[in-house]
Amino acid sequence: MSLIHTTSQELFQRAQQSIPGGVNSPVRAFRAVGGKPLFMKSAKGAYLYDEDGNQYLDLINSWGPMILGHAHEEIEKAVRDALPGSLSFGAPTRREVEMAELIISMVPSVEKVRMVNSGTEATMSAIRVARGYTGRDKMIKFEGCYHGHGDSFLIAAGSGAITLGVPDSPGVTKGVANDTLTAPYNDLEAVQTLIDANPAQIAAIILEPVVGNMGLVPPAEGFLQGLRDLCTKEGIVLIFDEVMTGFRLAKGGAQELYGVTPDMTTLGKIIGGGMPVGAYGGKVDIMNSVAPAGPVYQAGTLSGNPIAMSAGMAALSYLNEHPELYAQLQQITDKLVNGTKQNMQELGLNYTINQVGSMYSVFFTEEPVTDFASAKTSDLELFGRYFHQMLQRGIYLAPSQFETLFVSSAITDDLAEAYLAANREALQALQA
Numbered sequence: 001m002s003l004i005h006t007t008s009q010e011l012f013q014r015a016q017q018s019i020p021g022g023v024n025s026p027v028r029a030f031r032a033v034g035g036k037p038l039f040m041k042s043a044k045g046a047y048l049y050d051e052d053g054n055q056y057l058d059l060i061n062s063w064g065p066m067i068l069g070h071a072h073e074e075i076e077k078a079v080r081d082a083l084p085g086s087l088s089f090g091a092p093t094r095r096e097v098e099m100a101e102l103i104i105s106m107v108p109s110v111e112k113v114r115m116v117n118s119g120t121e122a123t124m125s126a127i128r129v130a131r132g133y134t135g136r137d138k139m140i141k142f143e144g145c146y147h148g149h150g151d152s153f154l155i156a157a158g159s160g161a162i163t164l165g166v167p168d169s170p171g172v173t174k175g176v177a178n179d180t181l182t183a184p185y186n187d188l189e190a191v192q193t194l195i196d197a198n199p200a201q202i203a204a205i206i207l208e209p210v211v212g213n214m215g216l217v218p219p220a221e222g223f224l225q226g227l228r229d230l231c232t233k234e235g236i237v238l239i240f241d242e243v244m245t246g247f248r249l250a251k252g253g254a255q256e257l258y259g260v261t262p263d264m265t266t267l268g269k270i271i272g273g274g275m276p277v278g279a280y281g282g283k284v285d286i287m288n289s290v291a292p293a294g295p296v297y298q299a300g301t302l303s304g305n306p307i308a309m310s311a312g313m314a315a316l317s318y319l320n321e322h323p324e325l326y327a328q329l330q331q332i333t334d335k336l337v338n339g340t341k342q343n344m345q346e347l348g349l350n351y352t353i354n355q356v357g358s359m360y361s362v363f364f365t366e367e368p369v370t371d372f373a374s375a376k377t378s379d380l381e382l383f384g385r386y387f388h389q390m391l392q393r394g395i396y397l398a399p400s401q402f403e404t405l406f407v408s409s410a411i412t413d414d415l416a417e418a419y420l421a422a423n424r425e426a427l428q429a430l431q432a
């Protein structure tokens with residue numbers, strides 16, 4: 001049993017001549033799992049199709065945005081309907097107002113919101129606003145959290161930065177790095193120590209309220225509320241980076257699920273329905289410091305792009321009008337996770353699985369995974385073999401141990417059964 005990947009391999013060969021590493025985003029290159037990346041041609045519902053015509057059940061879903069599956073009818077229709085109206089105006093539009101109003105109605109912390117073009121732009125802008133608003137320079141982030149590729153965040157970063165072994169990237173100046181303080185995830189005491197050592201100097205604490213970028217790691221009981229209390233007491237802006245979790249773990253994201261409201265929220269992925277969109281928002285008095293309402297500068301030629309807004313509006317409206325979808329996603333993900341646990345039990349394996357809603361990770365370690373240090377106890381070589389065993393069986397997983405999987409509503413019970421059969425065979429093959 002071996003799928004043919006000749007066309008993908010030819011394209012990768014060509015791509016390496018014209019694109020750094022042959023890809024436009026590092027994790028796509030399969031460096032962490034070995035082998036060569038697959039070049040995709042189309043996708044529909046739960047399936048991806050590569051250039052060689054192979055079909056895969058998709059557990060990445062474009063790293064989160066395709067929560068409704070690929071080529072969703074309502075999103076595609078919204079884009080088609082918007083096309084004749086121009087691809088870009090560079091002037092305000094009705095759609096942007098409607099989009100802002102919808103986001104505000106869905107996300108508890110957001111009272112005003114600014115649209116940008118990626119998650120990276122959202123976090124870079126949010127941190128600038130927090131600094132401008134507080135008049136302080138430093139921020140606290142958590143080891144293994146990823147907040148895009150902005151300079152201040154490439155310190156102890158997760159996702160592709162871990163995968164390539166360059167958590168502190170060349171090109172990030174010492175000055176910038178000095179303003180980024182890091183603490184282990186789920187460690188409130190470490191945060192308190194940093195605050196005590198830098199009195200009245202910390203502008204913001206930024207975190208993924210549920211981490212996806214060191215594999216899936218949930219917040220410990222009381223961690224989010226503890227941060228909320230510390231930030232309120234110390235006048236620090238609490239930023240939830242909900243680029244992955246926003247509109248995924250609940251209509252209002254992790255902040256709704258855990259009942260903890262940050263001062264600012266960064267959004268991306270689902271908010272664009274697959275188009276390049278991000279957003280940051282928060283309390284009115286903070287957001288009023290953004291230009292032209294206030295002095296903190298942030299801008300974008302294509303921000304609020306009509307096609308992107310149409311796709312995003314269609315995705316968010318669908319989720320807003322179908323709240324039952326979250327229970328369905330939970331149920332199908334429970335089935336994938338419980339089935340995997342059962343397969344492991346029957347094979348005498350005891351690897352750790354973390355899950356929150358429709359996000360989960362299988363860590364190839366027997367230790368509980370609660371932070372970056374414990375995530376790193378995983379056997380990466382074994383993960384790589386598992387990844388390829390699944391790929392050969394038509395299951396497309398994230399090509400790194402330090403990424404979460406994303407389940408879409410296009411995964412039916414039958415597809416979950418097929419996944420679990422492949423999972424059992426793949427785990428068995430690892431033991432051979």
Ligand code: PMP
Nearest residue numbers: 118119120146147148241243244
């Ligand atoms: N924040 C988080 C939590 C993310 O997961 C990501 C991307 N995976 C980003 C920010 C950056 O978003 P983008 O890749 O759209 O720039």
